[in-house]
Amino acid sequence: MADDVPSPPPEAPADAGRRRLLARAAIGGCACVGAATLLGPAGVALGPLFQGDDGPKDGLPVALGPVSAFKVGAPPVRVVLRADERDAWSTRKNAPIGSALVQRTAENVGRNVGFTVLSGVCPHLGCAVDYRDDLSRFHCPCHGSSFETSGARVETTEGGKPNPSPRDLDPLDYDVVNDRLVVTWVRYATATAERKKVGA
Amino acid sequence: MTAAGPRRGGGGAARRVLDGFEARTGLFGGVKTLLSTEVAGGARFAYALGGVLVFLFVIEAITGVAMAAVYTPSVAGAWGSLHYLEHQVVLGSLVRGIHYFASSAFIVVVVLHMTQALLYGAHRRPREATWIVGVVLLLALLGFGITGRFLRMDQHGYWDTRVATGVMGSAPGGDILKTLMLGGQRYGSEALTRFYALHVFVLPGVFGLLTALHLAFARRHGPKPRPGAKPAPSQPWWPYQTLRTVVLSGVVLATLIALTLLVGVGLEAPADPASAYEARPDWYFRFLFQLLHYLDGPLALLGTVVLPGLAVVFLIATPFIDRRAPGEGPSKRTLIPYALMLVGVATLTIVSFADDAGNERFQKAMAEADEATATAEQMIALGGIDASGRIPLFEGLELYRDKGCAGCHDGTKTPSPGLAGYGTRQRLEAFLAHPNGEAFFGKTPLDGKMDAVEAEGDARIALVDYLRSLGGHAEGSAASVERGAAAFVEDCTDCHNAPALVAGMKDYAVDAAGPDLAGLYGFEWTRAVVRNAGHVTAYGGSLDKDEAKKAMPSYEELSDEELSRIVTWLLAGAPGAKR
Numbered sequence: 001m002a003d004d005v006p007s008p009p010p011e012a013p014a015d016a017g018r019r020r021l022l023a024r025a026a027i028g029g030c031a032c033v034g035a036a037t038l039l040g041p042a043g044v045a046l047g048p049l050f051q052g053d054d055g056p057k058d059g060l061p062v063a064l065g066p067v068s069a070f071k072v073g074a075p076p077v078r079v080v081l082r083a084d085e086r087d088a089w090s091t092r093k094n095a096p097i098g099s100a101l102v103q104r105t106a107e108n109v110g111r112n113v114g115f116t117v118l119s120g121v122c123p124h125l126g127c128a129v130d131y132r133d134d135l136s137r138f139h140c141p142c143h144g145s146s147f148e149t150s151g152a153r154v155e156t157t158e159g160g161k162p163n164p165s166p167r168d169l170d171p172l173d174y175d176v177v178n179d180r181l182v183v184t185w186v187r188y189a190t191a192t193a194e195r196k197k198v199g200a
Numbered sequence: 201m202t203a204a205g206p207r208r209g210g211g212g213a214a215r216r217v218l219d220g221f222e223a224r225t226g227l228f229g230g231v232k233t234l235l236s237t238e239v240a241g242g243a244r245f246a247y248a249l250g251g252v253l254v255f256l257f258v259i260e261a262i263t264g265v266a267m268a269a270v271y272t273p274s275v276a277g278a279w280g281s282l283h284y285l286e287h288q289v290v291l292g293s294l295v296r297g298i299h300y301f302a303s304s305a306f307i308v309v310v311v312l313h314m315t316q317a318l319l320y321g322a323h324r325r326p327r328e329a330t331w332i333v334g335v336v337l338l339l340a341l342l343g344f345g346i347t348g349r350f351l352r353m354d355q356h357g358y359w360d361t362r363v364a365t366g367v368m369g370s371a372p373g374g375d376i377l378k379t380l381m382l383g384g385q386r387y388g389s390e391a392l393t394r395f396y397a398l399h400v401f402v403l404p405g406v407f408g409l410l411t412a413l414h415l416a417f418a419r420r421h422g423p424k425p426r427p428g429a430k431p432a433p434s435q436p437w438w439p440y441q442t443l444r445t446v447v448l449s450g451v452v453l454a455t456l457i458a459l460t461l462l463v464g465v466g467l468e469a470p471a472d473p474a475s476a477y478e479a480r481p482d483w484y485f486r487f488l489f490q491l492l493h494y495l496d497g498p499l500a501l502l503g504t505v506v507l508p509g510l511a512v513v514f515l516i517a518t519p520f521i522d523r524r525a526p527g528e529g530p531s532k533r534t535l536i537p538y539a540l541m542l543v544g545v546a547t548l549t550i551v552s553f554a555d556d557a558g559n560e561r562f563q564k565a566m567a568e569a570d571e572a573t574a575t576a577e578q579m580i581a582l583g584g585i586d587a588s589g590r591i592p593l594f595e596g597l598e599l600y601r602d603k604g605c606a607g608c609h610d611g612t613k614t615p616s617p618g619l620a621g622y623g624t625r626q627r628l629e630a631f632l633a634h635p636n637g638e639a640f641f642g643k644t645p646l647d648g649k650m651d652a653v654e655a656e657g658d659a660r661i662a663l664v665d666y667l668r669s670l671g672g673h674a675e676g677s678a679a680s681v682e683r684g685a686a687a688f689v690e691d692c693t694d695c696h697n698a699p700a701l702v703a704g705m706k707d708y709a710v711d712a713a714g715p716d717l718a719g720l721y722g723f724e725w726t727r728a729v730v731r732n733a734g735h736v737t738a739y740g741g742s743l744d745k746d747e748a749k750k751a752m753p754s755y756e757e758l759s760d761e762e763l764s765r766i767v768t769w770l771l772a773g774a775p776g777a778k779r
């Protein structure tokens with residue numbers, strides 16, 4: 001005990017109840033002050049759960065260039081989708097927002113006719129799927145998901161392993177506008193058997 | 201020297217001040233008590249592992265703060281600031297290297313520390329709390345690894361994080377965790393700042409606090425001697441144990457520095473969400489990556505949640521599974537599962553690396569990634585990084601490849617001019633000498649449309665000086681330009697149109713077939729040519745209908761910005777063009 005503090009008189013028994021009451025008040029006080037302090041930071045931390053998605057808006061049409069660039073019978077190509085993007089506080093023109101796998105299937109083209117257009121995002125865990133001509137299939141380099149050129153999931157992949165992808169590749173809507181192929185970009189949740197939009 | 205307390209001797213006044221300070225703060229005494237803690241059974245190198253871990257934490261903190269003085273946690277700034285740190289900041293790459301390798305060393309030493317504790321029975325009564333806090337520390341450590349990688353914003357860090365968080369999101373309830381970590385659904389600005397906050401504030405805070413608890417608990421019970429060790433007299437921590445800890449820490453630090461200098465961390469090309477990249481996690485997560493290779497579909501849950509969950513539960517419960525007395529040797533009930541776990545993790549890790557080593561496609565992809573990194577470096581050396589964090593020449597080159605320009609210009613299948621050195625004086629000189637060479641008009645529809653320039657010596661230099669001056673490149677003297685202009689009027693105006701740049705010279709506005717050379721190799725001139733090379737004022741004037749069909753198409757769909765990027769790249773000499 002420090003030598004400049006006089007020792008207190010012993011507590012009177014009558015004070016015990018008062019002490020308990022004050023203790024409760026102190027606990028309550030701590031809880032209130034603590035909660036008030038944490039309220040703001042908790043909002044920032046948990047906000048994304050209640051906020052809509054801020055990403056490139058789903059349903060964004062992206063022009064992929066003249067239809068004549070895609071020939072019937074040619075193998076599928078992987079095209080980078082570029083669009084104006086909003087990322088939190090910043091906007092960016094012509095940012096690469098994703099990729100699509102495109103194959104022309106018929107001479108006659110139009111709204112959702114004549115092409116196979118698939119999202120290049122692997123339904124397994126989101127790596128980038130590419131076309132492999134040695135397999136004549138779409139293939140994901142990360143865990144080896146494999147798909148027919150139609151996008152259909154194959155049961156066993158190269159090497160006889162089961163396909164890790166829970167579903168087929170995700171088709172994207174497209175249209176032909178002024179002789180240009182325009183794709184509607186949508187992001188789908190990965191790792192689910194059912195196809196649902198991200199954030200939906 | 202004694203561990204603490206005012207030094208003996210010296211002036212009485214100094215002594216009095218120190219004594220007074222000690223009476224008011226008790227600092228010396230406190231330190232002395234800490235340092236003189238008895239080490240039961242005497243100091244051991246085995247006990248130094250914990251000290252090394254504290255040392256590693258301090259290293260991470262110090263190098264982390266040093267990096268934070270440069271690193272910019274924004275999508276625009278992250279990669280560029282790290283590139284700057286790595287290449288320009290004095291000793292920056294050393295600091296980053298130590299930080300990176302120390303995180304790996306952390307994992308290694310933690311495993312050694314745990315194994316040792318298990319063998320010595322240091323998890324048993326009364327040290328259970330120390331052990332459990334230790335396990336939680338290990339988990340926090342893995343959190344550092346996950347959050348740190350993304351901060352690099354290079355291909356490697358970006359894609360690894362996408363896959364790692366993808367795994368997380370696939371677990372039940374993991375979606376919420378993932379949303380919270382990313383601040384949404386995307387791997388952009390908010391994800392970066394959140395990872396930064398976690399890596400730099402939250403985790404160090406949690407880790408520091410837990411470390412303090414771990415140390416306090418450990419100190420309360422002292423080190424646990426090896427079961428069956430001959431009883432030996434105890435020694436104070438200072439200097440016996442201290443020295444051993446310092447020696448081991450020195451060895452570790454030397455290893456970190458050696459790794460930095462010999463291997464280095466590297467920074468891959470900036471993250472490109474549209475690229476196809478073969479993601480692989482850091483080595484200490486490889487086992488999980490490999491495990492997920494085997495466990496697909498409905499079994500995936502086993503790999504993402506069940507097995508890792510069981511492992512964590514097992515580790516936390518170890519002190520209670522083990523029923524032996526504190527002084528006894530290791531218990532089979534804990535040692536066998538623990539050893540199996542280690543062997544499993546090691547095997548999976550080795551298999552994963554071996555798989556990749558034998559996978560030609562993966563090797564090729566890695567080589568491609570290295571090449572992209574080298575290209576980015578080259579483009580930065582030539583054209584820098586702009587304020588929005590982009591590498592203009594790299595983006596120009598990528599557009600050149602993406603937009604199909606490279607398809608013709610990089611190869612020789614479709615006859616087309618090579619572009620290497622585009623817009624430079626040397627290339628212009630070479631062109632004038634051999635306009636129909638392979639690198640220029642040869643075999644293209646323009647083959648034979650232009651004759652080689654015959655002028656030699658000064659006359660030729662003068663002509664080039666004049667042509668260069670058209671696009672604003674003042675390379676020759678006024679007299680030389682004037683002389684070149686005169687020669688141009690004399691020999692070239694049958695086909696070419698060019699403005700009078702020289703005082704007193706007539707403005708030749710002939711209706712010429714060849715390209716209009718006003719502004720030759722200037723920004724606007726080049727833009728117009730790329731946009732529509734077949735225009736009458738460009739190369740179209742000298743082509744008939746059939747020839748025009750075989751010539752370069754117009755690129756109307758390029759946005760102005762894309763066009764500018766390609767032209768910026770072209771006028772930098774088209775670095776990275778194959779020919």
Ligand code: FES
Binds near residue numbers: 145
């Ligand atoms: S992310 Fe494509 S197979 Fe796993």
